[in-house]
Every structure is written in structure tokens, then in C-alpha cells.
Amino acid sequence: MSKAIVITGASSGIGKAAATFFHQKGWNVVATMRNPEKETDLKEDERMKLFKLDVMDKSSIAEAVQKSIAAFGKIDVWVNNAGYGAFGPLEAGTDEQIRRQYDVNFFGVIDCIKAILPHFKANRAGVIINVTSIGGLLTLPLFGVYNSSKFALEGLSEGLWFDLQQFGIKVKVIEPGGIKTDFAGRSLDQFDQSEFPEYENYSKIIAEKFTDPDYAKNFGSPEMVAGVIYTAATDNKTTLRYLAGKDAKQFWFLRRWFGYKFQMGMAKRYMGI
Template sequence: MTQKTIVITGASSGIGKATAQYFHQKGWNVVATMRNPKNEQDLKEDDRMKIVELDVENKESIQQAVKTILATFDTVDVWLNNAGYGACGPVEAGTDEEIRRQYDVNFFGVIDCIKAILPHFKQKKAGMIINVTSIGGLLTLPLFGIYNSSKFALEGLSEGMWYDLQQFGIKVKLIEPGGIKTDFSGRSLNIFDMKDFPEYKAYNENFIAKMRDPQRTAKYGTPEMVANVIYTAATDGKDILRYLAGKDAKQFRFIRRWFGYRFQMSQLKKYFGI
């Protein structure tokens, strides 16, 4: 069996790092990409693990990374778009730069990565693109309208590509995690400055308290759990688009499918005290 190769963006932490470790343990060649490889301490390079600089906000960085990767392993089988950045707050509190950067990382950066690897996949008439979105790509939570909208966009893009790339033997898949115990709420989350919008103060504080409720976070999944779902998507041989990851993601999807969005929104409204 030919050894397979996966490229992972945003592999410096959380889901990306866990996925790099998981696939490496499974015998794959792994290219863990990140903006600052010099800061990486957990992932260790060997014959099957390479760490490559890639900034999804920089097209030249993406193109150079692809050249480096193909010069190292000759072929890529799976490209995992995982790099993510979250904006939190009411729309009017976000600066133009903050809102545009949300889309640069979560949407346009993904497109640039896909466009960079597609010529290789089309040439070999095979390949797989896996995009990590979120259950937040199917429904929206309070104060996460900007973040969730970027994931909605990626969901739509992926579904369209699922059709478009069939003729080239290229598969497209989506991973939709629920709440995950990662540092996403730390360095990868930007809460808008709301000093000029005091009318949101109580609303925001109540939401944050609910999101950090230990009873809620105790139910979150782990990056390793998501890595397992990603591995399943990459290896099951099925032409499935969407893979839910986490009990809460499955619960959210079940409620929306069988009870409808109006019921679900009323329940979330009640939960957050709106």
C-alpha cells in the first residue's frame, strides 16, 4: 500500500496539532503547516513529519508552501483546511479590519489554499479537500454572527465544490465540530472592544458566563476526538460531504432537523436569557 500524505493548515494547536499527531501515528506522511514554525515545540520532524511555514492570509506563502511540500513528498492525497480565527461581538462593534480579517482567514484563505493545490490534484486525477467548519456553519449563536457567517460561507463553497470536482476524481468533505476543548477561546478568539457600546454590556457578560459554564464546557469534545472523525472522513471511501464531530453538534443538528429552526432559536433564546 502506497504511503499517503496529508497537509494540515493551522497545525500549531488544537484540532490541527491533534490531527497531525493522529495521522502520523497511523503511518501517514504529515505536513503540519503554521505561521511560525520556529515556535513549535510539540511536533517533531522525522521522515514522515514535516513542519512547513504557511500563512493563509498570504498567497505567496501558500504557493511557496505547496512547492516545498511537493518537492518533499512528490504527492499530496489530502489537504485539510483547519486554520481558523473567531470574532465575537455585535456587528457594529467590529472594526472593518476585524471583520474583513475574519473572512480572510476562514474563507478567502481557504479558497487560496484550494486554488494552490487543485492543479496537483487535477493532474493526478485524485485527491481530497477536507474543510473544518463548525456546527456554527449550520446555525448561529448570539454575538457570533460574523464568525458563524464565515462558516456558513465555507459550507456553501464546499457543497458547490463537492459537485464541481467530481469529474476530476477529487472528493470534498466537511468536518463540523461542536464545542471543543481547545485554545480557540484564547489566542484564536477576538472579542470586539465594546467600550463605545455600553448597551451591550449586560447582554455580553451574560452570554460569556453561559458559554463558560462548567456544566456546558464539561460536555465539550476533545481535539483528539475531532482528529478521529477527520481520519474517518479521509479513509472511509465514502462520497459523504458532512461529518459531525461531538455530541453537542449531533444534538444541535438533530433538533434543527426534526423540530425546526424556530423551535431551536426559541430554546437558545431562553437559554441565554434574551
């Protein structure tokens, strides 16, 4: 019997690539998104369902869980992929923007995990895969709010790794580096800095670096990350962490073997700040 996977944030980027990848591998796929009625790339068939799920709306999470189980009987893997980046100096972010970052990237994941856990516990099986980021292990300038939401998700995942093994449930994190998706485009929530001109020059230098084609040329593809998610879903190992992408592996190598001072110093010099 085919296995079944549920993916959040499958309307674009990594989530969409993962939905396509697992479908091609013969899995039953529930691609969840905020507006399934607008989806044109992914097509429903007997192994692909498009259900509404907004991670900020608990009732939509509960409904998606119930419809997924009704569609495929048993869910084997749940991927918490939905997320986005807030960008800018902390002071320039409104309370609403900062809280929303955590509501989507962190509390939304908690609500999804709580919703699928009874099913996984009843089956005494299941894999929870949280898409964090290399930015969940180290930070980049002006990404502190985003990175801290992913640090929180890393910590939560480590805790759950211990707590859920007794029920046969595996917890895993995927840590991508830079990936060519809508992340840096329509999904980026840039803080309005007009009231904080003292950051103008600093922000300009960093924004120029992030938008330099030379910086983005080594970014990985969402299909590459989908392959890493597939490995995590199927390797039957209790491995917690899966770095995805050359840059993520390089950053982590520096941090791990040379320490945070050295790695942060290198990042500072590289950014020109």
C-alpha cells in the first residue's frame, strides 16, 4: 500500500517541489495551502489531494487532518514547511509583524503537530519533518527575528525527538541554505525603516549583498530540498538533522569546527559590515 504524506505551504517553492517529488515516487500526497482554489500546477487525482490549511487558523488545521485521514486512511509523514522571512532591524518591525513571524513559523508548527499526534500515537508510527533553516543554527544580519523563530523550532524539534520516540514517532529537521524560491521575493516581509534612518547605510550594504547575483548563484533548487525531505522520510533512521545545500554545509562546517566567533567574524567581513 502507498504511504501518505501531508505537506504545509505546498503552493510554492520547497513545499510544491516536495508534493511533486513524493507524488512521482508513488506516494499519496496531501498538498495543503492557504488558497487551494488558486492552485494550477498541482492537479488532484486519486493520489494527490489539495486541502486548505492556514497554519494561523486552528480549525483549518483540524479539518485538513480529518480530511487527509479520510482520503488515505493512514498518514505516515507530516511536513511542516509553511513559513516566511521577516527582514529588517528589530526596532523597525511592528509588534504585529514580529508576532506574526512566530505565529506562522513556530506556533503554527506547534498547532499542526498537536493536531496530527493523536493519529501518529494511535498508529504507533509517524514521521514529523520540520523545515527549519541553516538560519536555525546560525544567524545572518537583519534576519534576527526570522532566524530566532527557526532557532525556536530547532529547540522544539530536539525536545520532541526525545519525547516521541516511545510512541514510534520520528522527529526530523531539514536545514536548507539559500534556495531559489519565492522566499526572498513575495514572501519576504520587509520592515518599514523610514523612521529609523540610522540603519539606512547598514541596511543598504546588506540588501545589496543579498541581491547580488554572485551571492545567489550558488543557491540550491527546491527539488534538491525535496530530495533531502524524501531521504528523511524514508531512511528509517532516528537522525534528527539534515542539512540541505552546499552553502548550508559550508556554514555549518565553519561554525562547528572553528566556533561561533570565527564564523560570525567571517560573515561580518563577507557582508562588508
